[in-house]
Amino acid sequence: MISLAGRDILHAWPRFVLTGMGLGLLIGVTLTMAGVYRGMVDDARALLRNSGADIWVVQKDTQGPYAESSSIHDDIYRSILGQPGVAKAANVTYLTMQVRHGESDVRAMVVGFEPGQPGEPPFLVAGRQANRSHYEAVADVKTGFALGETIRIRRHDYVVVGMTQRMVSSGGDPMVFIPLKDAQEAQFLKDNEAIRNDRARTAANPALNRPAVPGLLEAIQASQSSNHNVNAVLVQVQAGQSPAVVAEPIRRWLHLQTYTQVEMEEILVAKLIATSAKQIGMFLVILAIVSAAVVAFIIYTMTLGKIREIAVLKLIGTRNRTIASMILQQAMGLGLIGFVVGKIAATIWAPIFPKYVLLEPGDAVRGFVLVLVICALASTLAIRAALRVDPATAIGG
Amino acid sequence: MNTDTNTGFGIRIEGLRKRYGESDAAVDALKEVNMTVAPGEVVGLIGPSGSGKTTLLKCLGAVIEPTAGRMTLGDEVIYDQGWKSADLRALRRDRIGFVFQAPYLIPFLDVTDNVALLPMLAGQPNVQARQRALELLQALDVQHRAKAQPSQLSGGEQQRVAIARALANQPPVILADEPTAPLDSERAMAVMRILNRMAQQYRTAIIVVTHDEKIIPTFRRIYQIRDGRTYEEAGQGIEP
Numbered sequence: 001m002i003s004l005a006g007r008d009i010l011h012a013w014p015r016f017v018l019t020g021m022g023l024g025l026l027i028g029v030t031l032t033m034a035g036v037y038r039g040m041v042d043d044a045r046a047l048l049r050n051s052g053a054d055i056w057v058v059q060k061d062t063q064g065p066y067a068e069s070s071s072i073h074d075d076i077y078r079s080i081l082g083q084p085g086v087a088k089a090a091n092v093t094y095l096t097m098q099v100r101h102g103e104s105d106v107r108a109m110v111v112g113f114e115p116g117q118p119g120e121p122p123f124l125v126a127g128r129q130a131n132r133s134h135y136e137a138v139a140d141v142k143t144g145f146a147l148g149e150t151i152r153i154r155r156h157d158y159v160v161v162g163m164t165q166r167m168v169s170s171g172g173d174p175m176v177f178i179p180l181k182d183a184q185e186a187q188f189l190k191d192n193e194a195i196r197n198d199r200a201r202t203a204a205n206p207a208l209n210r211p212a213v214p215g216l217l218e219a220i221q222a223s224q225s226s227n228h229n230v231n232a233v234l235v236q237v238q239a240g241q242s243p244a245v246v247a248e249p250i251r252r253w254l255h256l257q258t259y260t261q262v263e264m265e266e267i268l269v270a271k272l273i274a275t276s277a278k279q280i281g282m283f284l285v286i287l288a289i290v291s292a293a294v295v296a297f298i299i300y301t302m303t304l305g306k307i308r309e310i311a312v313l314k315l316i317g318t319r320n321r322t323i324a325s326m327i328l329q330q331a332m333g334l335g336l337i338g339f340v341v342g343k344i345a346a347t348i349w350a351p352i353f354p355k356y357v358l359l360e361p362g363d364a365v366r367g368f369v370l371v372l373v374i375c376a377l378a379s380t381l382a383i384r385a386a387l388r389v390d391p392a393t394a395i396g397g
Numbered sequence: 398m399n400t401d402t403n404t405g406f407g408i409r410i411e412g413l414r415k416r417y418g419e420s421d422a423a424v425d426a427l428k429e430v431n432m433t434v435a436p437g438e439v440v441g442l443i444g445p446s447g448s449g450k451t452t453l454l455k456c457l458g459a460v461i462e463p464t465a466g467r468m469t470l471g472d473e474v475i476y477d478q479g480w481k482s483a484d485l486r487a488l489r490r491d492r493i494g495f496v497f498q499a500p501y502l503i504p505f506l507d508v509t510d511n512v513a514l515l516p517m518l519a520g521q522p523n524v525q526a527r528q529r530a531l532e533l534l535q536a537l538d539v540q541h542r543a544k545a546q547p548s549q550l551s552g553g554e555q556q557r558v559a560i561a562r563a564l565a566n567q568p569p570v571i572l573a574d575e576p577t578a579p580l581d582s583e584r585a586m587a588v589m590r591i592l593n594r595m596a597q598q599y600r601t602a603i604i605v606v607t608h609d610e611k612i613i614p615t616f617r618r619i620y621q622i623r624d625g626r627t628y629e630e631a632g633q634g635i636e637p
Contacts (some may be wrong), residue, residue: 002510309503
């Protein structure tokens with residue numbers, strides 16, 4: 001028996017292919033949305049992987065430094081270094097901000113780090129590490145900066161001495177690494193006008209400016225204009241040590257919050273990007289419904305266009321199964337063309353997206369199965385219409 | 398040339414009735430229809446609009462069920478106060494050929510496969526079905542268009558392919574519904590000659606429902622249907 005569906009497709013292939021391409025673009029959007037979600041998860045994992053930490057030590061009762069703000073003193077790392085099982089401990093700061101790039105801004109996460117310690121960019125694609133104490137930066141290639149360019153952060157300029165790659169925040173913003181002291185200043189210090197204003201206010205406060213206590217005002221003003229806080233301490237444990245075991249005394253005795261890699265991944269993936277994931281999930285559901293509706297509409301319209309032929313086929317003895325199979329095969333064919341076009345389209349446009357889009361083969365397989373299921377379900381409407389065609393309509397009257 | 402050996406009746410209809418609706422709303426579309434068409438014979442079925450021609454055609458085509466009567470196809474009773482076959486689709490496929498007012502060829506199949514489709518549906522291997530189709534196309538003098546698409550054929554060629562399709566499963570009877578309606582006189586007469594030739598060649602009984610005045614004289618026997626009843630008349634006939 002010849003394939004009626006195949007013959008019909010070959011007969012009207014331009015219309016079929018064009019329709020499949022239209023559907024394919026819709027499927028491409030769906031695959032891309034899944035890729036956006038995967039990209040967010042991968043960004044979060046890359047952030048943790050590239051930080052080089054086994055344990056994150058943050059302010060007590062916070063889920064910092066990525067999900068919530070966290071502020072701890074910058075000398076705490078010394079106490080942590082004294083804990084059993086700790087190999088390295090280093091201060092870091094994180095600040096997401098608009099960084100000047102020529103006449104425009106770039107949204108970036110500015111990371112303050114100490115050279116040779118956890119938090120330093122683990123690899124470079126060009127240049128060298130920022131190993132001077134001030135005014136040098138290492139930038140992710142996605143920031144758009146080039147080696148030798150100057151980055152304006154707050155009041156200071158930084159020369160880009162190194163380039164790194166896939167160093168992004170959990171929100172997908174590329175990172176700029178600067179020395180810790182500079183980062184603390186950028187994050188916590190105020191501008192000159194604000195400092196002068198604060199000094200005047202303090203001086204006008206009789207409780208803080210007592211004539212009988214010389215030096216009090218200066219001491220208070222000095223403390224107001226300096227900062228010794230960081231967002232977190234990144235800890236590397238000694239070989240063979242369990243991060244969970246090492247973290248426990250830090251939490252208990254130093255009154256800090258600690259997170260291991262697993263716990264931090266749970267915070268980033270399950271909590272920080274949970275809302276975005278739901279948002280994308282809703283998009284995926286809507287796109288699946290729209291795709292199903294489009295396929296159903298197309299197949300239904302194509303079937304209605306063949307009502308007379310179907311009546312003739314039924315009159316001359318074609319079984320319902322053969323007619324249903326023809327429509328189902330056409331829907332599947334449409335889905336197949338749509339999926340191939342969608343996969344190609346998603347692969348082509350994914351790198352153009354500003355944030356990382358990760359197209360996983362597993363998602364493609366799941367998408368393909370879903371497309372076929374949707375096409376099969378969508379064809380039922382047309383099959384139902386075809387099976388209801390009265391063969392007598394071929395005779396007329 | 399392969400010829401069929403249908404024997405006995407092509408089709409015999411006795412006391413056929415068809416009633417639509419019930420009680421006060423009932424309409425008797427067919428009140429008393431009696432017809433006999435021998436193998437190799439072409440008869441005309443004529444009558445004014447609303448006389449019951451289409452209803453009779455649908456009953457003969459096993460598309461709607463008569464209310465009463467008896468129908469014999471070849472040597473097999475197919476209806477006697479009820480269908481004798483549970484699979485009317487197979488009955489239509491294997492035992493009845495259809496030719497419509499418009500050819501209604503399947504537009505996405507080429508000429509050969511349009512004709513071969515019926516034997517394929519009946520379970521014949523593709524090669525054998527296509528061989529049968531080519532024989533019929535040759536008999537109808539359209540073998541040179543075997544690979545063409547229906548849209549590439551003239552009206553007359555399409556109608557010849559439709560006749561070939563109706564003959565594909567060697568049915569004992571062919572029902573032709575206004576087969577010459579869209580054709581001019583010359584082509585209409587050509588189609589009638591073909592139908593007569595095919596009827597004789599394949600020993601098939603052909604019933605032609607028509608309004609077409611110009612072809613009515615081509616029938617040797619005519620059944621006039623009026624008010625749901627058939628009346629037999631003699632015609633002139635045509636040389637195939």
